[in-house]
Amino acid sequence: MPKPISLSNRGRNAPASPIRSLAALARTAVDAGVDVHFMNIGQPDIPTPRGMIEAYQAYDEQVLAYAPSDGYIEYRQGLAGYYNDLLDSNPVSPDDIVVTVGGSEALLFAMAAVTDPGDSILVCEPYYTNYAGYANMLGLGVDAVTTTPGNSYRIDPADIEAGITATTRAIVIPSPGNPTGVVLDEAQLDAIIDICTRHGIFYISDEVYREFVYDAPAGTRAPSVLSRPGSEECAIVIDSVSKRYSACGARVGCLVTRNQDARRAALHFGQARLSPASVDQHAGLAALQTPRSYFDEVVEEYTRRRNMLVDGLASIGIEVERPRGAFYLAVALPVEDATAFSEWMVSEFTLENETLCVAPLEGFYHTPGLGRNEIRMAYVLEQEKLGRCIGILGAALEAWNQKH
Numbered sequence: 001m002p003k004p005i006s007l008s009n010r011g012r013n014a015p016a017s018p019i020r021s022l023a024a025l026a027r028t029a030v031d032a033g034v035d036v037h038f039m040n041i042g043q044p045d046i047p048t049p050r051g052m053i054e055a056y057q058a059y060d061e062q063v064l065a066y067a068p069s070d071g072y073i074e075y076r077q078g079l080a081g082y083y084n085d086l087l088d089s090n091p092v093s094p095d096d097i098v099v100t101v102g103g104s105e106a107l108l109f110a111m112a113a114v115t116d117p118g119d120s121i122l123v124c125e126p127y128y129t130n131y132a133g134y135a136n137m138l139g140l141g142v143d144a145v146t147t148t149p150g151n152s153y154r155i156d157p158a159d160i161e162a163g164i165t166a167t168t169r170a171i172v173i174p175s176p177g178n179p180t181g182v183v184l185d186e187a188q189l190d191a192i193i194d195i196c197t198r199h200g201i202f203y204i205s206d207e208v209y210r211e212f213v214y215d216a217p218a219g220t221r222a223p224s225v226l227s228r229p230g231s232e233e234c235a236i237v238i239d240s241v242s243k244r245y246s247a248c249g250a251r252v253g254c255l256v257t258r259n260q261d262a263r264r265a266a267l268h269f270g271q272a273r274l275s276p277a278s279v280d281q282h283a284g285l286a287a288l289q290t291p292r293s294y295f296d297e298v299v300e301e302y303t304r305r306r307n308m309l310v311d312g313l314a315s316i317g318i319e320v321e322r323p324r325g326a327f328y329l330a331v332a333l334p335v336e337d338a339t340a341f342s343e344w345m346v347s348e349f350t351l352e353n354e355t356l357c358v359a360p361l362e363g364f365y366h367t368p369g370l371g372r373n374e375i376r377m378a379y380v381l382e383q384e385k386l387g388r389c390i391g392i393l394g395a396a397l398e399a400w401n402q403k404h
Ligand SMILES: Cc1ncc(COP(=O)(O)O)c(C=O)c1O
Pocket: 042, 101, 102, 103, 104, 105, 128, 174, 177, 178, 206, 208, 239, 240, 241, 242, 248, 252, 253
């Protein structure tokens, strides 16, 4: 008699990414010949720095060998130089860094290093939902502090402290933020470090959008927790080449921490998966030579896109604050159910044979029922396309609200 076979609870409960939830509907629309504008995922269209592409082209080894589990020393030295450029004192050493398979693996390693099953991570919702995916993999709960569109999704450290529970082991916050674009200032970083220190919990600071800061002098980067005194024990920084160099396919990231116990744990996790990609680290090393002017131009371009999107939304009656960082806009729509609206828009609505794919924001909240009328728009398309996206959204909202 065969025995029934079943998945683990973890396998059964693994949440699907809300960022990709409309992908199948969008694919059907594309197959039907509709021109779909994808604003649902943070896949930038900005060209990758030439030096990085050339490093791939020049790669000419006889054997594609494993790299050391914590990454090539040359790359870690290069990364330490990059971080030390952000810091006035207390330099980062290559031995504070573990190279990972994207920022994603750095998040998994960091969370795994500081939690046990039954513990929880604290997030500020709406939040980058893959944090919930890792929490599920690791048997963790999620504690959520709610930020609201009415308050421009501002993060108040006092709310974070009030949100800590008996099981909280780490606070996980991206700055600049996905999906809200909120950038934490130094006082907020210090307040969170202070909370972590008093409560004996870790601060996993996801800084993959560090360069994308707007309305600031050229070259401004979001403050890093690494630069803040008192962060040595509690801080683990998550980083990645994906967004910085418009190189999401390179799959190189890293984890940086001066806490040597946390670093050792991450190294041991790294040994279990053997090696991060070797070729991509060479490209990552070349990327570190990217001139400042590249980022100045990219930031100018994203600023123009953000402004165009915010102004365009205002022109169709939707007021949104200009977020200061990253390349996402969380938008409260004049509809009751933004998920149903977004699904309908991408599968049934067209304007001159074009439609729009966005990410419903409900799935970015931990608390059920929140974010029902919100979406996230990634401004990763050129301005001319963004203008068309606004036109499609405006027309779709009109048609939807006539039906409902
Ligand atoms: C906030 C945040 N952290 C981490 C990541 C992970 O990116 P990657 O694994 O490509 O480095 C992303 C990707 O979208 C992100 O938005």
